[in-house]
Amino acid sequence: MNISYTILIPLIPLAVFLLLGIFNQKIKPSISGYIGVLGLLASTILSFYTAYQYFFIHEKVDGVYQTFVEKTVWMNFTETLHIDMGVLIDPISIMMLLVVSVVSLMVHIYSRGYMKDDEGYTRFFAFLSLFTFSMYGLVLATNLFQIYIFWELVGVSSYLLIGYYYTKPSAVAAAKKAFIVTRFADLGFLIGILIIGYYTGTFDFETLNNPEGSAILNWASTSFMGLSAITWALILIFIGGAGKSAMLPFHIWLPDAMEGPTPVSALIHAATMVVAGVYLVARLFPMYYFVEDGFVLNIVAFVGAISSLFAAIIAITQTDIKRVLAFSTMSQIGYMMLALGVSGYDGHEGVGYMASMFHLFTHAMFKALLFLAAGSVIHAVHSNYLKDMGGLRKYMPITNITFLIAALAIAGMPPFAGFFSKDEILVAAYEHNKLIYYIGVFVAGLTAFYMFRIYFGIFWGKDTQYEHKPKESPLSMTFPLMFLALLSVVGGFIPFSEFITADKASFEVHLNYPLAAIAVGVGLAGIILAWIFYKKENNLANKFANAFGPFYKWASDKFYFDEIYLFITKKILFKRVSAPIAWFDKKVIDATMEGIGNKTVLASEKIKGMQSGKVQDYAFAFISGVVVLAIIFIYLWTN
Amino acid sequence: MIAGISIYEILTLTSILFFIGIYGFITRKNLISMLISIELILNASVVNFVVINKYLYPDMLQGVFFSIFIIAVAAAETALAISIIINLYRQISSVEVKDTEIMKY
Numbered sequence: 001m002n003i004s005y006t007i008l009i010p011l012i013p014l015a016v017f018l019l020l021g022i023f024n025q026k027i028k029p030s031i032s033g034y035i036g037v038l039g040l041l042a043s044t045i046l047s048f049y050t051a052y053q054y055f056f057i058h059e060k061v062d063g064v065y066q067t068f069v070e071k072t073v074w075m076n077f078t079e080t081l082h083i084d085m086g087v088l089i090d091p092i093s094i095m096m097l098l099v100v101s102v103v104s105l106m107v108h109i110y111s112r113g114y115m116k117d118d119e120g121y122t123r124f125f126a127f128l129s130l131f132t133f134s135m136y137g138l139v140l141a142t143n144l145f146q147i148y149i150f151w152e153l154v155g156v157s158s159y160l161l162i163g164y165y166y167t168k169p170s171a172v173a174a175a176k177k178a179f180i181v182t183r184f185a186d187l188g189f190l191i192g193i194l195i196i197g198y199y200t201g202t203f204d205f206e207t208l209n210n211p212e213g214s215a216i217l218n219w220a221s222t223s224f225m226g227l228s229a230i231t232w233a234l235i236l237i238f239i240g241g242a243g244k245s246a247m248l249p250f251h252i253w254l255p256d257a258m259e260g261p262t263p264v265s266a267l268i269h270a271a272t273m274v275v276a277g278v279y280l281v282a283r284l285f286p287m288y289y290f291v292e293d294g295f296v297l298n299i300v301a302f303v304g305a306i307s308s309l310f311a312a313i314i315a316i317t318q319t320d321i322k323r324v325l326a327f328s329t330m331s332q333i334g335y336m337m338l339a340l341g342v343s344g345y346d347g348h349e350g351v352g353y354m355a356s357m358f359h360l361f362t363h364a365m366f367k368a369l370l371f372l373a374a375g376s377v378i379h380a381v382h383s384n385y386l387k388d389m390g391g392l393r394k395y396m397p398i399t400n401i402t403f404l405i406a407a408l409a410i411a412g413m414p415p416f417a418g419f420f421s422k423d424e425i426l427v428a429a430y431e432h433n434k435l436i437y438y439i440g441v442f443v444a445g446l447t448a449f450y451m452f453r454i455y456f457g458i459f460w461g462k463d464t465q466y467e468h469k470p471k472e473s474p475l476s477m478t479f480p481l482m483f484l485a486l487l488s489v490v491g492g493f494i495p496f497s498e499f500i501t502a503d504k505a506s507f508e509v510h511l512n513y514p515l516a517a518i519a520v521g522v523g524l525a526g527i528i529l530a531w532i533f534y535k536k537e538n539n540l541a542n543k544f545a546n547a548f549g550p551f552y553k554w555a556s557d558k559f560y561f562d563e564i565y566l567f568i569t570k571k572i573l574f575k576r577v578s579a580p581i582a583w584f585d586k587k588v589i590d591a592t593m594e595g596i597g598n599k600t601v602l603a604s605e606k607i608k609g610m611q612s613g614k615v616q617d618y619a620f621a622f623i624s625g626v627v628v629l630a631i632i633f634i635y636l637w638t639n
Numbered sequence: 640m641i642a643g644i645s646i647y648e649i650l651t652l653t654s655i656l657f658f659i660g661i662y663g664f665i666t667r668k669n670l671i672s673m674l675i676s677i678e679l680i681l682n683a684s685v686v687n688f689v690v691i692n693k694y695l696y697p698d699m700l701q702g703v704f705f706s707i708f709i710i711a712v713a714a715a716e717t718a719l720a721i722s723i724i725i726n727l728y729r730q731i732s733s734v735e736v737k738d739t740e741i742m743k744y
Binding site: 611612613614615616619620623 | 661664665666673736737739740741743
């Protein structure tokens, strides 16, 4: 299969970015929107063509999907250790291509309506294209270093887009926070890459992931503090992934990132960039599975499970709808991590891996839909807060229906997409680790509850009197909603285990009816509880919150994680570490240098009178010097 | 070779001439006088070249030739200095040394 044309998939958005970025002022906003959408449409068509070619035209060899790589050496260190640039086509990269293409295209179309009359319209589309380019590059990366480069590029585009309203101090602060927190986690990623490069002598995914390859067979050859060096490297790489995917304790940037425009939240902070961490673990899955007998995978599973529980509890208490969705995203990504963590490798054992990728796919669709629908609501009522909403179903029928579909999908109700992927995850967890399974089921209930809490709060509940009568958004905004709603309905019927498995060979999955029934029952309970609390305006929810007292307060203050970080940075790092170092720098190093300079100036002040400008003085000094030297050489220099 | 006069006497004379030049260069208040002092210094060295050539290496001519070169260079240098002084005079209407002290710190 010839895959060289796939390089165009990332290059088209790059070209659009350069075009819109360089001729920012010269292009009319109406045209720049079309350029952005058309560029992405081309990439999307190419992605679908690639997927079609790969899954349906090209034959599997021995029932296993082949991996295609096209690359050039970029930096050469040794015979085996070199940094390449290229594209790698295998099932998960194709799936990510489709996810990025579809969501990004929908967000581009949606933004034409949402960002209308915004001053930085062209700049917005330029940044969106830059992000899409970086994400494609990340997905198609052939080696660890390439993925790292694009990893940082998506970080930069995320920073640029969160800080899009750069006149708003809170947006600037959120952008910086997102960048610094993820950058801090990426330090772990970089160290992990270097360790892998040092001990295995290669960055290549193909070489690293080969179960019979030296990287996996020789993992135990070096040990450091009880674990092998490769294990440490994988833990560090997972830290990088946790930073990008907002896993505990690096999640603090994600809620604040909601300061960006809503389409950005839908694209970057719900569907694509935040799942990069999941993708990274999936990309290196054979290493994670075989090295140290899956030790790191246990860490992945528990970090995922705890993050998912933690975020779901916080999501119940938030009143800003975008923040609820942000915590929900974190919770669902925790689900994906958890599924990867409990997965095996061969055949049906790898159901967790398949479920994780499946959930990534379906989640991208319905979460992007939730964000876009929330954006449509925010566009209509000009507020993010639940208290300003209510009874909107009369004014915004399309948004209402699509939001409901997405909420049912994320709550895991059959036959919507989330039901199938969530069921597979719970099956995998049930077979592997009961504790994680119970956490998963509980979170499923919480998810249904908080999602319907905001659904009823927005579209039902109290009859708010609006100053301007809210009206349904234009077609450019409702079309992506309807399209994504369609995908959220039918997405679950894709036979994912046909296409994407840990060992790249297809297997059959069947619904596990008892487990599915439990999950659906718990989800229904959540929905009914939300229905009782929030369908009509009443005091039940407040009474309930008061009953929980301090616990409710903790959760609504996000368990004080931000405060802990602020305490550690401001009180300990800045005051106890940075301040003394700054003092040393200022008072000792700078002062020494300045002292030398000052003394030189002083000395020259003293002796500048010698430069009198009288030529005869100079002549006198010169001749006196000659005479003195003559005396020295002739009479005193005797040996 | 001048009969009855040894090299020491002539070198003493040129040394005196040289230091008169230096003294004049340092103490004169007038640029033209300083120029004349420089001529004295140059002439002292020219006489030295000739005398040393004649007394120590009578069968050679380098010293004599060198003195001719020095005379030529001195003429050129004088021409240059005079032109600078004339230009200076046009600018500040003076050839006094104390009026040319503006090039200081």
